[in-house]
Amino acid sequence: MNKIGLLVIGCGNMGTAIIDGILKRNIIKNKSLFIVEPNKAQRIFLERKGLTVFNDISEVNLYKLKINAVLLAVKPQIAYNVLLDLKNIMTDKIFIISIIAGKKISFFKKILGNKTSVIRVMPNTPACYGKGITAIYPCKKTKNANLDITKLLFSSVGIVIILKQESKMDIVTAISGSGPAYVFLFIEHLIQSAVDFGLDKKMATVLVKETFLGSSYLASISDKAPEVLRNDVTSPGGVTEAAIKVFNKNNAFHKIINNAINAAVKKSVKLSQ
Numbered sequence: 684m685n686k687i688g689l690l691v692i693g694c695g696n697m698g699t700a701i702i703d704g705i706l707k708r709n710i711i712k713n714k715s716l717f718i719v720e721p722n723k724a725q726r727i728f729l730e731r732k733g734l735t736v737f738n739d740i741s742e743v744n745l746y747k748l749k750i751n752a753v754l755l756a757v758k759p760q761i762a763y764n765v766l767l768d769l770k771n772i773m774t775d776k777i778f779i780i781s782i783i784a785g786k787k788i789s790f791f792k793k794i795l796g797n798k799t800s801v802i803r804v805m806p807n808t809p810a811c812y813g814k815g816i817t818a819i820y821p822c823k824k825t826k827n828a829n830l831d832i833t834k835l836l837f838s839s840v841g842i843v844i845i846l847k848q849e850s851k852m853d854i855v856t857a858i859s860g861s862g863p864a865y866v867f868l869f870i871e872h873l874i875q876s877a878v879d880f881g882l883d884k885k886m887a888t889v890l891v892k893e894t895f896l897g898s899s900y901l902a903s904i905s906d907k908a909p910e911v912l913r914n915d916v917t918s919p920g921g922v923t924e925a926a927i928k929v930f931n932k933n934n935a936f937h938k939i940i941n942n943a944i945n946a947a948v949k950k951s952v953k954l955s956q
């Protein structure tokens with residue numbers, strides 16, 4: 684595999700999670716990892732990790748620093764301006780990895796040129812504890828070696844899957860990109876119900892969090908399908924069944940989830956136009 688020299692542009696929540704994973708797994712040494720981050724407090728935090736951090740893209744010399752990959756981790760609203768700045772320092776040796784939600788390959792190529800190799804990536808926040816799931820879609824110009832580098836980088840923060848069509852990014856964004864928020868919403872409401880029915884908040888929080896952790900672990904390692912695991916807990920005429928019947932009355936649980944995912948997919952499609 685090619686030696687990796689990586690420039691990360693924008694190092695907030697997601698950028699930091701990825702950098703931490705890369706360093707922890709020793710995938711890239713500190714001296715081959717560079718960051719552009721305008722937030723002063725964040726810059727100091729990153730410099731304390733022994734990293735070289737620039738305030739502005741114009742300060743970076745990609746050739747001199749032997750950088751061959753640029754990871755874009757800025758908010759979508761500023762992506763256009765960041766790409767214009769990047770264009771000024773680009774060399775044809777560089778390939779682009781973008782985690783920017785909703786920005787299609789064509790968006791990058793329009794600014795950086797059609798020959799640029801762009802890999803679109805959708806991670807999620809459990810990446811900050813090495814438990815992320817990341818979907819990758821490489822453009823047709825992507826060399827296998829660059830795809831391998833990208834897989835390696837993101838395997839440092841969890842599991843990696845490869846998409847065959849870029850259009851699948853919208854549903855992936857709605858399911859695994861945004862998914863942690865839905866899980867946290869369920870956790871919040873289960874805690875609230877536990878409190879409503881008499882538990883103190885501290886105990887309710889432990890019960891609910893551990894139930895989610897244990898159940899997710901079981902679902903992830905078990906050979907049994909989720910519905911089989913659910914049936915294992917649900918004795919006929921029992922306590923669990925009483926609750927499941929309420930969730931499933933008139934297919935309400937499925938309908939609300941489907942409606943929510945539909946809204947998320949539509950939003951993702953709209954944002955990427």
Ligand SMILES: NC(=O)c1ccc[n+]([C@@H]2O[C@H](COP(=O)([O-])OP(=O)(O)OC[C@H]3O[C@@H](n4cnc5c(N)ncnc54)[C@H](OP(=O)(O)O)[C@@H]3O)[C@@H](O)[C@H]2O)c1
Nearest residue numbers: 693694695696697698719722756757758759782783784806
């Ligand atoms: N969070 C998620 O769950 C998730 C999942 C998948 C993909 N993503 C994508 O990941 C990207 C980053 O999300 P995030 O949650 O990490 O956002 P974030 O915490 O706001 O991080 C973005 C960072 O970029 C910095 N920045 C602003 N202008 C810049 C510039 N001109 N050059 C370089 N850096 C600049 C920001 O600094 P300031 O604070 O000073 O503005 C901030 O530190 C987004 O495009 C998002 O769509 C996020």
